[in-house]
Amino acid sequence: MNPAPLEHLIVCPRCDAAYKLKRPVAGERAVCQRCGMVLIAPRRNAGLQTIALSLAIAILITAATLFPFLTIKAAGTSNSVSILDAALAFSNGPLLALSLTTAALIIFVPLARAMLAIYVLVPIVLDRPTAPGAMQAFRLSEALRPWSMAEIFVIGCAVALVKITDLADVTFGPAFWMFAVLVVLVVVQDNFQCRWSVWNSLEKS
Amino acid sequence: MELAGEKLDIISAAELGVVSCTRCTRVWPQGTQTCGRCGRAIVARDKKSLQRVWALWLVGLMCYVPANLYPMLQTRTLLSVQEDTIVGGAIELARYGSFGIAFIILFASVAIPVGKFLAIAFLAISVNRPSQATNHSRQYLYEIVEYIGRWSMIDIFVVAIMSSLVQLNTLAAINPGPASLFFALSVIFTMLSAQAFDSRLIWDVQTNPKAAKSDE
Numbered sequence: 282m283n284p285a286p287l288e289h290l291i292v293c294p295r296c297d298a299a300y301k302l303k304r305p306v307a308g309e310r311a312v313c314q315r316c317g318m319v320l321i322a323p324r325r326n327a328g329l330q331t332i333a334l335s336l337a338i339a340i341l342i343t344a345a346t347l348f349p350f351l352t353i354k355a356a357g358t359s360n361s362v363s364i365l366d367a368a369l370a371f372s373n374g375p376l377l378a379l380s381l382t383t384a385a386l387i388i389f390v391p392l393a394r395a396m397l398a399i400y401v402l403v404p405i406v407l408d409r410p411t412a413p414g415a416m417q418a419f420r421l422s423e424a425l426r427p428w429s430m431a432e433i434f435v436i437g438c439a440v441a442l443v444k445i446t447d448l449a450d451v452t453f454g455p456a457f458w459m460f461a462v463l464v465v466l467v468v469v470q471d472n473f474q475c476r477w478s479v480w481n482s483l484e485k486s
Numbered sequence: 487m488e489l490a491g492e493k494l495d496i497i498s499a500a501e502l503g504v505v506s507c508t509r510c511t512r513v514w515p516q517g518t519q520t521c522g523r524c525g526r527a528i529v530a531r532d533k534k535s536l537q538r539v540w541a542l543w544l545v546g547l548m549c550y551v552p553a554n555l556y557p558m559l560q561t562r563t564l565l566s567v568q569e570d571t572i573v574g575g576a577i578e579l580a581r582y583g584s585f586g587i588a589f590i591i592l593f594a595s596v597a598i599p600v601g602k603f604l605a606i607a608f609l610a611i612s613v614n615r616p617s618q619a620t621n622h623s624r625q626y627l628y629e630i631v632e633y634i635g636r637w638s639m640i641d642i643f644v645v646a647i648m649s650s651l652v653q654l655n656t657l658a659a660i661n662p663g664p665a666s667l668f669f670a671l672s673v674i675f676t677m678l679s680a681q682a683f684d685s686r687l688i689w690d691v692q693t694n695p696k697a698a699k700s701d702e
Contacts, residue, residue, distance in 0.1 A: 290513040292499040292506030296625065297686040299499045299506075299513070315496050315689065316625050320511060351651055358654045367643075370650035371662050379667050382674075383646055386639065420524060423509065427632075427677065430639055437643030443587060445648060448658065480510035484523045 291477075293318050321477045328406040334470040335395040335402075341463040342392045342431075348456035351438075355449030364388065364434075364456060386430040391467060394429055397422040398470070405482045416483055423476065432464045498689065505530045508686075531686065538682040539610050546675035547603055549668045557663035559645060564656065569663060572596065572641075595641050595669075598634060602676055605631045606683070613687045624688050628680075635677040642670045 291302045296316040304321065305311045311321040324330075345364055352361040368384035371377065401419045404412050412418070442451055499506045499513065505528050506513045507521035514521065518528050557569035570578060572595045580588035605627055611617075612624060619627075645666050652660040 287504065287513045287515065290499075290502075290504065291511050292504070292513050294506065294508040294511055295685050296689040297498040297500060297506070298496050298689070299502050299504070316622075351647070353651050353654070355654055356657055358657055360651060360653050362650045367646050367650040370646040371666065373661075376662060376664070376667055379642070379662075379670055382670060383642065387643070416524060420509070420526075427636055427681070430636060430643075433637055433640050434643045436637075437640045438647055440590070440640065441644045441647040441651070444644070445652060448652070449654070451651070477511060480512070480524055484512075 291320060293320060322475045323478050324473065324475065327473055327475060327478070328402050331470060331474050332399055332402050332406060334466050334473070335398040338395040338463060338466050338470065339392060339399070341459050341466070342388060342395070345456040345459040345463060346388055348459070349454035350456040350460070351442075352452045352454060353445065353449050354452070361454065363454075364460065386428060387434040390425050390429045391431045391463075394422050394425050395470075397425075398474070401479065401483070405479070411483055419479060419483065426471070429467065431460070431467055435460060435464045498686075500530060500690070508684075529684075531690065532684040535682060535684040535687065536610055536613065539606065539679050542675050542679035542682055543603065543606055543610070546672050546679055549672035549675060550599060550603070551668075553665045553668035553672050556665035556668065558641075558665040558669070559648070560661045560663050562659045562661070564658070571665065572669075594638070599638060599672065599676070602631055602635065602638075602680075606676070606679055609683060609688070613690075621688055625685065628683065628685050628688065631680050635673070635680050638673040638676075639670070642666055642673070 289302050290299055291311075292299045293313040293316060295318045296313060298313055298315045300313075300320075303311070305323060307323050307325040309323075310319055312319055347363065349361045350364050350367065352359060364387065365384065368387060369380045371379040371383065397418045400412055401415045401422070404410065404415070438457070445451055503516055504513050505516055505518055507524060507526050507528055509526045510521060510524040512521055512523040514528060516530070520527055554572055556571065557574075558572050559570050559575060561568045561570070572591070576588045576591040576595075579591070608617075609624060609628055609631075612619065617624075645662050649660045649662045652658055
């Protein structure tokens with residue numbers, strides 16, 4: 282026996298608490314009273330901002346992959362690496378699998394998520410019918426979320442540099458700064474997007 | 487913080503006789519198999535969840551053993567070749583006076599992974615046995631495990647950066663050791679294990695204490 286029709290209910294995915302759905306206005310947040318999970322957090326122009334951020338992320342990743350990332354100098358010899366070189370460091374023998382995984386975690390997964398976000402959100406923001414397969418695209422993007430590790434890679438850089446600086450001089454290439462900006466954008470984008478609102482718009486159209 | 491709609495005195499969806507999608511939060515009548523909105527398979531309570539958690543947990547633990555036994559880094563200089571395991575490398579650093587970095591390495595590569603194994607095991611056991619910890623603290627523990635899980639990959643990235651960067655012909659070279667592969671696998675399987683855990687099980691103990699104690 283249900284007091285309200287099912288569309289007017291919302292259930293916390295983390296603790297299964299059921300609530301009557303009351304959509305918060307932009308800027309407010311609907312939070313589960315039991316476990317504190319943020320259920321709905323709409324923002325004004327969130328779609329447009331997410332598209333802009335995703336576009337910037339896609340461009341920065343592509344550029345940061347190609348330019349030199351770090352350069353090391355010691356006793357006359359020097360060595361310059363790009364992010365792709367770093368990812369492919371494990372390329373001998375059985376460690377090749379690890380190389381491909383690393384490349385995916387720091388380059389391809391963040392890039393794929395940015396492009397999926399653009400693909401899903403552009404028609405929604407323009408009030409057009411949703412793109413074919415938009416549901417699947419957003420589903421994939423959500424599944425990839427924990428595996429996007431660009432920000433972890435940057436902190437890893439800091440640790441590696443502390444370890445190396447005793448040994449040799451390390452200078453930053455342009456890609457290093459691009460990647461640093463990129464990380465900020467990825468974190469901002471993740472916190473901007475209200476997933477519930479996206480699912481809701483995808484359902485309606 | 488704002489409220490999520492009107493408070494229904496916190497009734498769970500299970501008590502209300504409905505099921506919900508854990509991905510897009512849409513509610514469906516009981517017995518629905520897949521979410522009509524996002525297509526996710528709907529399970530009222532994932533009974534097999536714990537089996538998956540334990541299976542992945544065990545694989546993660548098995549990978550963590552060789553990750554500590556094999557060398558993580560091979561450092562070749564003009565005079566010597568040195569192979570360091572995770573703990574060995576930290577001890578080496580401490581011997582040379584870098585206590586700070588040694589501590590960080592031990593904390594990130596030993597304390598956190600071991601803590602994660604213990605935390606997941608505790609959560610999985612506490613679902614079936616009443617424990618002293620409140621639901622809120624167990625939920626909090628689960629969030630920490632989920633959040634920190636990804637950050638263990640930092641070790642792998644450090645090895646990747648160091649071994650690609652320090653390639654100075656004859657002078658010095660750093661190469662990754664076999665432990666890096668096992669460590670990465672261990673991190674990935676622990677992440678999958680934490681993801682497989684159905685956190686709604688934590689809260690069932692509160693809403694239905696009898697069902698939690700008796701074997702269903």
